[in-house]
Amino acid sequence: MPEPLLDVRAIDVYYGDFQALFGVSLCVDAGEVVAVIGANGAGKSTLLKSIAGLMAPRHGNILFDGAPIGAAPAFEVVARGVALVPEGRRLFPSLTVEENLKIGGQSRRPGPWTLERVYELFPVLAERRHLPSTSLSGGQQQMAAIGRALMSNPQLLLCDEISLGLAPIIVRDIYARLPAIVAEGLSLIIVEQDIAQALKASSQVYCLQEGRIALHGSARELTRERISAAYFGV
Ligand SMILES: Nc1ncnc2c1ncn2[C@@H]1O[C@H](COP(=O)(O)OP(=O)(O)OP(=O)(O)O)[C@@H](O)[C@H]1O
Ligand SMILES: [Mg+2]
Numbered sequence: 001m002p003e004p005l006l007d008v009r010a011i012d013v014y015y016g017d018f019q020a021l022f023g024v025s026l027c028v029d030a031g032e033v034v035a036v037i038g039a040n041g042a043g044k045s046t047l048l049k050s051i052a053g054l055m056a057p058r059h060g061n062i063l064f065d066g067a068p069i070g071a072a073p074a075f076e077v078v079a080r081g082v083a084l085v086p087e088g089r090r091l092f093p094s095l096t097v098e099e100n101l102k103i104g105g106q107s108r109r110p111g112p113w114t115l116e117r118v119y120e121l122f123p124v125l126a127e128r129r130h131l132p133s134t135s136l137s138g139g140q141q142q143m144a145a146i147g148r149a150l151m152s153n154p155q156l157l158l159c160d161e162i163s164l165g166l167a168p169i170i171v172r173d174i175y176a177r178l179p180a181i182v183a184e185g186l187s188l189i190i191v192e193q194d195i196a197q198a199l200k201a202s203s204q205v206y207c208l209q210e211g212r213i214a215l216h217g218s219a220r221e222l223t224r225e226r227i228s229a230a231y232f233g234v
Helices: 044-051 074-080 097-104 115-121 123-127 138-150 168-175 178-182 195-201 224-234
Strands: 007-016 020-028 035-039 059-064 082-085 158-162 188-191 204-209 214-218
Touching: 007 044, 020 059, 020 204, 035 044, 035 195, 044 082, 044 158, 044 188, 059 224, 074 082, 082 123, 082 138, 097 115, 097 138, 097 195, 115 123, 115 138, 123 138, 123 158, 138 168, 168 195, 178 188, 188 195, 195 224, 204 224, 214 224
Parallel strands: 035 188, 035 204, 082 158, 158 188
Antiparallel strands: 007 020, 007 059, 204 214
16 A cells, blocks of 8 residues: 555644644545535634644644654645645735736746646636736636645645635536646645535545544545535534
């Protein structure tokens, strides 16, 4: 068995005295798409922020490509090949689309993703490259946030609720681009509240409930009923 690309081992994560994650474990293989689902406040963003080096687990380990990254600062985790598409997109409002993308490329690793490749993936961004990021629609902002993360040439892309607040047709459009990203050899973790979308896009599904993994299995084997039960804790 090859080692997983990402191996999260029983992490406990706190905000001050408040414990947000309890012994959470999760594995991602190279080239795999893993979905993390759960209700509001379940700890999904905390898990992604921990993997991205924005929060340090108090207990447990995070191994990436065989090396521990749990205590590494975010810039070092990016340099190792992990990029986060944060919840709420967080583009720089005073910068143009292209300037936002270039910021993602500041700590570029070698790899396939360039401005040109990002524009190929999301042609609408090329049309709007010199406009302020605030002029983009919600879906276009999401594309820019994904593009910015790709510009660092990650091996693992962490996507936090990329469909949040977007119309279904736009969500479909964005999800339709993910296979092209995986085809470049990337692995993905997608945090998603839409169970059907998560099952469709991933091979493994983890359900978080109140900071704990309540259910884990392959997307083919899990039923929506079992996931709903883990999701809502019924
Ligand atoms: N900065 C913070 N300080 C204190 N507690 C926090 C902070 N951020 C999140 N929490 C708490 O940690 C828990 C997990 O939050 P988290 O944002 O990871 O959940 P989530 O699953 O991403 O939720 P959502 O679907 O709303 O984005 C929640 O109880 C939340 O209130
Ligand atoms: Mg969240």
